[in-house]
Amino acid sequence: AQSVAQPEDQVNVAEGNPLTVKCTYSVSGNPYLFWYVQYPNRGLQFLLKYITGDNLVKGSYGFEAEFNKSQxxxxxxxxxxxxxxxxxxxxxxxxxxxxxxxxxxxxxxxVLP
Amino acid sequence: SAVISQKPSRDICQRGTSLTIQCQVDSQVTMMFWYRQQPGQSLTLIATANQGSEATYESGFVIDKFPISRPNLTFSTLTVSNMSPEDSSIYLCSVLVQGPNQPQHFGDGTRLSIL
Incomplete structure (x- = not known):
């Protein structure tokens, strides 16, 4: 069975500082992975995806994600x-x-001002 | 991507009644899905809405409780039947515009409260 874990319920960061939101996966074979963001009273908004190719994926609003197969x-x-x-x-x-x-x-x- | 309109955006219903939620897409899509989300929590897939045939339900969800229609490639409905307070949740419609391995796109959801 496939699963996705996000080990942190909450991440706090000061405005202007770099941010990281963690994700690990358990998928048979080659995975495809997405990040979504949800603002209050809204549906999920697609940010970026990894399917194949470069491990560093760039998405909307300046976000990026790094695919690490070994980890x-x-x-x-x-x-x-x-x-x-x-x-x-x-x-x-x-x-x-x-x-x-x-x-x-x-x-x-x-993100704290 | 696609523009997805979901109605109603919220409702407050009485115990024992039923509510039908509509999902309209501005273009033909390959697949449509219905999810449930407790506020601030993750999403649980209810079913895949199949055009012209019965929906495919996930474990724990049954057609009698959550009947789904998909009469064409741009529209689907989810009915929450015989509602109880445990059905209070956010119900989200999503669509797959392209083929496999592609992201789903979501409507803004229906916030349902059962008294």
Whole structure:
């Protein structure tokens, strides 16, 4: 069975500092991985994806994520956090060739001014 | 990506009643899904809405409780039947615009409270 873990319920970072939101996965075969963000009273908004190719993936709003096969990780990063980045972040993943994927439990990011 | 409209955005319902949630997409999509999310929690897949055939339900979800329709490639409905307070949740529609391994895109959800 496939699974995605986000080991931190909450991440706090000061505005202007780099941020990292962690994600690890357990997927048979080659994985595909996504990051989503959810603002209050909104649905999930797609940020970026990894399917194949470069391990460093760049996405929307200055976010990027690094795929690390040996550590089975796909951490979300941003060099300089904004207060407006405060939201709930979900990592999701599945097996290549599939159409369904599983979501991690979510990490609440708070960027403090 | 696709523009997904979900209605209603929120509702407060009485115990024992049923509510139908609509999901409209601005373009034809390959697949549509329905999720449930407790506020601040992760998403749980309820079912895949299949065009022209019965939906495919995940473990723990049954058609009698969550009947789903998908009459065409741009529209689906989810009904929450015989509601109880435990059904209070956020219900989200998502679509797969492209093929496998591609991200799903989500509507803004329906916030449902059962009294």
């Amino acid at each position: 089975t990780s796909f951490h979300l990063k941003k060099p300089s956090a904004l207060v407006s980045d405060s939201a709930l972040y979900f990592c999701a993943g599945g097996q290549t060739g599939g159409q369904n994927f599983v979501f991690g439990p979510g990490t609440r990011l708070s």
